[in-house]
Amino acid sequence: xxxxxxxxxxxxxxxxxxxxxxxxxxxxxxxxxxxxxxxxxxxxxxxxxxxxxxxxxxxxxxxxxxxxxxxxxxxxxxxxxxxxxxxxxxxxxxxxxxxxxxxxxxxxxxxx
Amino acid sequence: xxxxxxxxxxxxxxxxxxxxxxxxxxxxxxxxxxxxxxxxxxxxxxxxxxxxxxxxxxxxxxxxxxxxxxxxxxxxxxxxxxxxxxxxxxxxxxxxxxxxxxxxxxxxxxxxxxx
Numbered sequence: 077x078x079x080x081x082x083x084x085x086x087x088x089x090x091x092x093x094x095x096x097x098x099x100x101x102x103x104x105x106x107x108x109x110x111x112x113x114x115x116x117x118x119x120x121x122x123x124x125x126x127x128x129x130x131x132x133x134x135x136x137x138x139x140x141x142x143x144x145x146x147x148x149x150x151x152x153x154x155x156x157x158x159x160x161x162x163x164x165x166x167x168x169x170x171x172x173x174x175x176x177x178x179x180x181x182x183x184x185x186x187x188x
Numbered sequence: 189x190x191x192x193x194x195x196x197x198x199x200x201x202x203x204x205x206x207x208x209x210x211x212x213x214x215x216x217x218x219x220x221x222x223x224x225x226x227x228x229x230x231x232x233x234x235x236x237x238x239x240x241x242x243x244x245x246x247x248x249x250x251x252x253x254x255x256x257x258x259x260x261x262x263x264x265x266x267x268x269x270x271x272x273x274x275x276x277x278x279x280x281x282x283x284x285x286x287x288x289x290x291x292x293x294x295x296x297x298x299x300x301x302x303x
Contacts, residue, residue, distance in 0.1 A: 118278060121294070174244070
């Protein structure tokens with residue numbers, strides 16, 4: 077399957093701690109994006125990382141990509157209660173245009 | 189710029205009926221994609237449109253169809269609704285026609301319940 081696989085499925089941490097989510101995949105990719113979803117609402121785009129990039133930062137977010145291991149990770153530093161949400165990785169595979177292939181998501185709970 | 193808008197936000201239908209969902213992309217975006225989200229199957233790709241042409245299609249039965257208009261607005265239609273069609277339907281738009289290196293922005297979704 078080309079589907080991304082995320083690990084862990086659920087993560088519970090205290091405010092101020094860091095949260096790390098991992099995504100593995102099986103196909104060659106053009107890029108990989110991370111999204112956040114609150115309570116079954118729309119997806120909010122966080123970061124896009126291209127296949128020729130290794131790391132990107134956006135505020136408290138850091139994304140890494142290792143194409144040799146076919147894996148990516150999302151790190152949220154100094155987490156806040158407002159970061160509580162589901163996080164999804166979504167990849168666009170080589171030669172499949174704009175089709176996003178999603179992982180099953182990580183449910184993050186940040187306790188105040 | 190206004191974000192991606194979807195109408196209606198909530199919909200209740202009965203088995204056998206048909207439904208049409210609408211999506212208006214971000215101004216200037218020409219690519220629109222549709223996704224179905226269910227607790228069991230997660231987020232699955234339905235189809236992608238660019239310049240009124242379907243560029244890519246997911247593994248869904250023919251009851252699921254879509255189209256895109258000249259102003260890039262898109263509709264998807266589901267005929268002969270089944271209970272399993274109950275889901276959150278999400279629309280995404282992007283600037284790049286192939287969406288290869290461009291961000292896809294999602295709307296709030298339409299929650300469809302089939303009774």
